[in-house]
Amino acid sequence: MTADADTIFAVASGAGRAAIAVVRVSGDGAGTVLARLCGRVPPARRASLRSLRDAGGEILDRAVVLWCPAPSSYTGEDSAELFLHGGPAVVAGVCETLVALGGRPAEPGEFTRRAFFNGRMDLLEAEAVADLVEAESSAQRRQALRQLDGALGALYRGWAERLTRLCAQQEALIDFPDEALPDGQEAAMLAEVDTVLAEIEGHLDDDRRGERLREGLVIAIAGAPNAGKSTLINALVGRDVAIVAPTAGTTRDVLEARAVFGGVPVTLLDTAGVRASDDPIESEGVRRARARAAAADLVVLVQDGTDDIAPAVPGGRRLVVASKADLGADGRSADVAVSALTGLGMAQLRERLGAIAQDLAGAAGPPALTRPRHRAALLGAAGALRRAREASQAELRGEDFRTALLEFGRITGRIGAEQVLDSVFGQFCIGK
Ligand code: GDP
DSSP states (O other): OOTTOOOEEEEOSOSSOOSEEEEEEESTTHHHHHHHHHSSOOOBTOOEEEEEEOTTSOEEEEEEEEEEOTTSSSSSSSEEEEEEEOOHHHHHHHHHHHHHTTOEEOOTTHHHHHHHHTTSSOHHHHHHHHHHHHOOSHHHHHHHHHHHTTHHHHHHHHHHHHHHHHHHHHHHHHHSOGGGSOTTHHHHHHHHHHHHHHHHHHHHOSTTHHHHHHHOEEEEEEESTTSSHHHHHHHHHTSOOSOOOSSTTOOOSOEEEEEEETTEEEEEEEOOOOSOOSOHHHHHHHHHHHHHHHHSSEEEEEEETTTOOOOOOOOSSEEEEEEOGGGTOOOTTSSEEOOTTTOTTHHHHHHHHHHHHHHHHTOSSSOOOOOHHHHHHHHHHHHHHHHHHHOSSHHHHHHHHHHHHHHHHHHHTSSOOHHHHHHHHTTSOTTO
8 A cells, every 4th residue: 555545534433422532543644634733743652642723723622642653553554543522523623624634534444454455464354353343242252353363364374375385396296207206295285185175174164153143143033923922022132122912913024123142143033923814914924924034043933832833934943932831831842931921931041042042153162254255265265176186187286276375365365356355344434
């Protein structure tokens, strides 16, 4: 970068009135801008209290200023952070002055984009920054931090280094006559291809754990009309999301509520009572319910504990909950019996949901694949390695190794099509 490193700035803290608002400035002109704003540039990396003035010399704020010269800054450029009093007039005054001094408002993700271009982080780490900013639950935070500290990058770099060695060995096989090479070199190479391939396939075959955790799980609450689904959702999220009524068929559409179970964020879908109906609006609700339930990570099948007939609901993993336990039904055929009205069994249900969510999202364990973008590249690399194993000619095998390496370069951003970078950084908020 640095060729077009004009000086950018952004309010990095949240919108609205707050005690403190943080404004970030970065770029070649950051030092000049800072000197004009607060008299002189404060000592590097030391919090300094300064009066900030507009172009006409009027004081805008008394604020803490942090000066981080290149290259040891977040972006790798000359940077400053201003910790302003958070009032809108102070923030607006400082931003107007920054524009008057030649700064321009940053685009979403522009600070991190610069950090990436200046070699301060690879693409995986940049994505982890975005995930950390978005993290809603403890498990998401841990996953983002694991990616940010480079654990995932180290795994991918390890495979890329082994592929580079394979490439070199392959070249040697082509360039030197057979007799000059130690016996069994080709067999050893193919064995290494098998090992790397098996490791990548193991990483891919993770039931989408990391992606599920990043995106949050979807749990569909399904069951016959009046089974007690709406009441259960309301009890689980602690507020009235779903309409509860004694008339069958009240919930006509799919309602959503957000919750966290076992540190994993979850969207709960209250599906319309699953039953055949002549009413076209209710039939549409039933159709949507079946479709959402089929795509959900987990179906919680609510069964009226007092009548014990389970309707057929499509979908993968499921947990059967017998409702209305306070009415004396034993719910023997269910996994958990609850009363959403009295709270009986609700703690056990939360515990079960937490355990299933952690299992599905792989909240513990080795670094998991977190994005479809990485999955696509790894599938490409695995495909190339499979071809390499089958290749009849040594020259073709070398080409397959290079293709696999290219895919790893895509993940870390060493080989970056501009569209990939745009899509990665476009998802950031302004000020990151
Ligand atoms: P849905 O159609 O499956 O969403 O069912 P609702 O949540 O609307 O509940 C249907 C009826 O069952 C309502 O009258 C609720 O008050 C009642 N109900 C739901 N849960 C319980 C419960 O745990 N105990 C008792 N006694 N009644 C319940």
